[in-house]
Each structure stands twice: as C-alpha cells, then as structure tokens.
Amino acid sequence: MSDQTHMPAGHDLAPGDEEQHSVGARILGYVVGLALALLLTATSFFIAGTDLVWQPSIPVALIVLAIAQMGVHLVFFLHITTGPDNTNNVLALAFGLLVVFLVVGGTVWIMAHLNANMPPMDQIMPMRR
Amino acid sequence: MAMTTTAGRAHADPHHIGLVIEHPGPASKRIVTAYGFWVFLLSDIVMFSCFFAAYAVLAGQTAGGPKGSEIFEPRNVAIETVCLLLSSFTCGMASIAADVRNRFWFYLGMAVTCGLGVVFLIIEFREFADLVSRGYGPSRSAFLTAFFSLVGCHGLHVSAGVLWLLTMVAQVFAKGFRADILRRMMCFALFWHALDIIWVAVFSVVYLLGSGA
Structure with missing residues (x-):
C-alpha cells in the first residue's frame, strides 16, 4: 500500500496522448x-497466396492476423493502453467493439439462416405474380 | 507514515486502489476534446461495420458478373497498404514534432504523410476507373455495389483526411503551435491512425479473403 501512494495523482489521459x-x-x-x-x-x-498451409485455415489465420494488427495500431499509434489513466478510453472502445460485433456478427448470422430457410429464387418469383 | 497519510485521504480513495486523487477538478480541455473525438471515431467505426456487414452478406451475389478473385490485384493492394502504414508512421513523427514545436520536422512529416495519402488515393482511383471502364461498375452486381460502397467510403475518408492535413499545415504556418491548434493536430492524428485500422480490416476481409474465395 505504502509504495503505491507515491504514484502520480490519477489524472486521465487523452486518447492518442502518451505518458511523459x-x-x-x-x-x-x-x-x-x-x-x-x-x-x-x-x-x-x-x-493469402501460399499453398504451404492447410487451405481451410487461411481465412481464420487472416482474421486473427488482422485483429492482431489492429491491436498493434491501437497500442503503438493510438496509445490506448490498460493503464488506470486510460480507463475511459478503453471503456469507450469496448462499447464500440460490442456494437461492431453485434452488427457484423448478427447480420451474418441472421442472413445466413434466412438464406438457408428460403426456397430458391426461381420458386419465389412465380409466387409474386 | 504512509498509513497515516493514507488514512487522512481515505475519502479520496474510497475503493483502496492505491491512487490518491487530490480533487483534480474537471479534466483539461485537451483531454475533453480528444475524448469527444475518440467517441466520434468509434461511431465512425460502427458505421463502417455496417458496410462490412453488407459486404459480408453480398460478397457471393455476383449475378453472373466477376468474382472478387477475378478483379483484385494483390500487388496494388500491397502498395496501398504500405503507403498507409508508412503514412501512419510519418503522421506520428509529425505529431511528436508538433508537441516539441519543431517546425521543420512537422512540415516534413506532414508533407510525407500527404504524399503517401495521395499515392494511395491515385492507386485506388485508377483501380475504380479501370473496373468501371471494363463494365464492372457498382451497378453490375450486388457484390460490386457493396465493394464500391465499402472501399469508396474508406477512400472518401482518406480524401477528407488529406484536406484536413493541408488545413493543419496552413494553420500551423499562419498561427504557430498554439494550444488550440495542437488539439486539432491531435484529433487529426487520431483520425489518420483510425483510417489505417479500418484499412487493415478492408484489405484482410475484402482483398485477401476475397481473392482466396
């Protein structure tokens, strides 16, 4: 406890700003x-262009690499860190990510199931007449 | 000694996390401005997520037109990606130069950032013009509509970013490194880095995943 009281007063840090x-x-x-x-x-x-790896693993690998690179950008360029002075910025980011995953994940999920549960297009078209 | 000081400030540290806040008062204008801009950027990313969702749904709906793997050129995408990555780096250099009030490095960093952004836009515009001239415009298929909307929306953001960059250089030239100019510069740097993050998603999801499918 006593060693922690010497920390600088907990001012917030603007997104993009670094500590001194x-x-x-x-x-x-x-x-x-x-x-x-x-x-x-x-x-x-x-x-993306190689034949060296198992082909079905490529999309997963690309998505993982993209998420990793976004993390690198957030930490090293936007300076969003886990420090206590960055709590507000991280919370805003977490909420933004929640909405992004709801929109993208929800859309893909619902549309894929709709597609699977619909009759083929050539059967729908006569119904509209 | 530490215990007594801690006890005396107990009301300032109700959750005993070890951070003693001496009534810091309202946050500085720099923090408030950048935080507000950060929330705007996140809402912009949410807007992009809608375009990504539309693209993911429509990527296979080619209506007899070309598939992604037939029209994408990985070499151009690689050049565009390197341009944006390097421009993010030089933008960071320019914002450091602005913080230490070094005009030469600020102008140099911003000039290189602008050049790389313009190269990116030229490559993207030529790609679009080439597709349209071959009859693969946005009205050809649902896939191409989603592709042009998503990539074009990012391109519009980069165009706006380049214009903003030029006005930042003009403001520093005319008014110097005043506190309000430095706040704008900080928002610009956030904007430019956020565009780079969106481009990472674009080249991974649209170009690399699309050329494999």
Missing part, C-alpha cells in the same frame, strides 16, 4: 509499431 516520455522513447514506440505492423501485413499477404 522523452522524444527518443516516443519515436522508438512508433518504430516498433511500424515494424510489427509491416511484419503482420507481410504475413497476411504471404498466407
């Missing part, structure tokens, strides 16, 4: 982020 770092440390953060992002991008493009 020297210019060199900030540039290094962007360099690391760029290197990771380029690495993940190169892996994505390589995986």
Whole structure:
C-alpha cells in the first residue's frame, strides 16, 4: 500500500496522448509499431497466396492476423493502453467493439439462416405474380 | 507514515486502489476534446461495420458478373497498404514534432504523410476507373455495389483526411503551435491512425479473403 501512494495523482489521459516520455522513447514506440505492423501485413499477404498451409485455415489465420494488427495500431499509434489513466478510453472502445460485433456478427448470422430457410429464387418469383 | 497519510485521504480513495486523487477538478480541455473525438471515431467505426456487414452478406451475389478473385490485384493492394502504414508512421513523427514545436520536422512529416495519402488515393482511383471502364461498375452486381460502397467510403475518408492535413499545415504556418491548434493536430492524428485500422480490416476481409474465395 505504502509504495503505491507515491504514484502520480490519477489524472486521465487523452486518447492518442502518451505518458511523459522523452522524444527518443516516443519515436522508438512508433518504430516498433511500424515494424510489427509491416511484419503482420507481410504475413497476411504471404498466407493469402501460399499453398504451404492447410487451405481451410487461411481465412481464420487472416482474421486473427488482422485483429492482431489492429491491436498493434491501437497500442503503438493510438496509445490506448490498460493503464488506470486510460480507463475511459478503453471503456469507450469496448462499447464500440460490442456494437461492431453485434452488427457484423448478427447480420451474418441472421442472413445466413434466412438464406438457408428460403426456397430458391426461381420458386419465389412465380409466387409474386 | 504512509498509513497515516493514507488514512487522512481515505475519502479520496474510497475503493483502496492505491491512487490518491487530490480533487483534480474537471479534466483539461485537451483531454475533453480528444475524448469527444475518440467517441466520434468509434461511431465512425460502427458505421463502417455496417458496410462490412453488407459486404459480408453480398460478397457471393455476383449475378453472373466477376468474382472478387477475378478483379483484385494483390500487388496494388500491397502498395496501398504500405503507403498507409508508412503514412501512419510519418503522421506520428509529425505529431511528436508538433508537441516539441519543431517546425521543420512537422512540415516534413506532414508533407510525407500527404504524399503517401495521395499515392494511395491515385492507386485506388485508377483501380475504380479501370473496373468501371471494363463494365464492372457498382451497378453490375450486388457484390460490386457493396465493394464500391465499402472501399469508396474508406477512400472518401482518406480524401477528407488529406484536406484536413493541408488545413493543419496552413494553420500551423499562419498561427504557430498554439494550444488550440495542437488539439486539432491531435484529433487529426487520431483520425489518420483510425483510417489505417479500418484499412487493415478492408484489405484482410475484402482483398485477401476475397481473392482466396
């Protein structure tokens, strides 16, 4: 407890702002982020066109790589971290992600089932006359 | 000693998380502005998720027209991706330069960011023009409608971002690194990085998944 009381007063941090770092440390953060992002991008493009891996695993791998790269961008470029001064930013992001997953997941789920439960189009068209 | 100080401030730390907040008062304008812009960006991402959902549903509805794997050119997409990634990096360099009030590096970073953004837009525009000239315009099939809406919406955002970038350079040139200009610069950097995140989803879902299918 006593060692924690020396933490700086818990001011919030604006999204995009970093905690106090020297210019060199900030540039290094962007360099690391760029290197990771380029690495993940190169892996994505390589995986998409390769015959080396089991083909049905490619879409899953691409989605995982994309989510990983978005995480890299959030941490190294937008500076959204898990620190206590970033709670508001992370909560807003979490709510945004919830809506995104509801919209995309819900749409794909519902439309796929609708499609499966509908008669083929050439049987629907005569019904409309 | 630590115990007594902690006890004295117990009301400031009701949940005993170890953070003693000395009544910091309302957040600074920089935090409020950037937080509001962050909420806007998230709502923009939610809007993009609707376009992604529409694309995911319509990707197979080609109506006898071309499939994604027949019209996408991975080499162009790779160049576009590298352009946007590098521009995100140079935008970060420009915002560091703005924070330390270094005009030369700010102008250089913004100029490179602008150049890379324009290269991205030119490649995308030529891709669209080529598709339309071959008769594969947005009215050809539901798949192409969804494709042009999603990728075109991102392209419109990048165009708006380039215009905003130019006005930021003009504002710094005319007014210097004032606090309000630095707040706008921060919002611009957030916007540009968020566009890069959306592009990651676009090239993964549309181009890479589409060319494999």
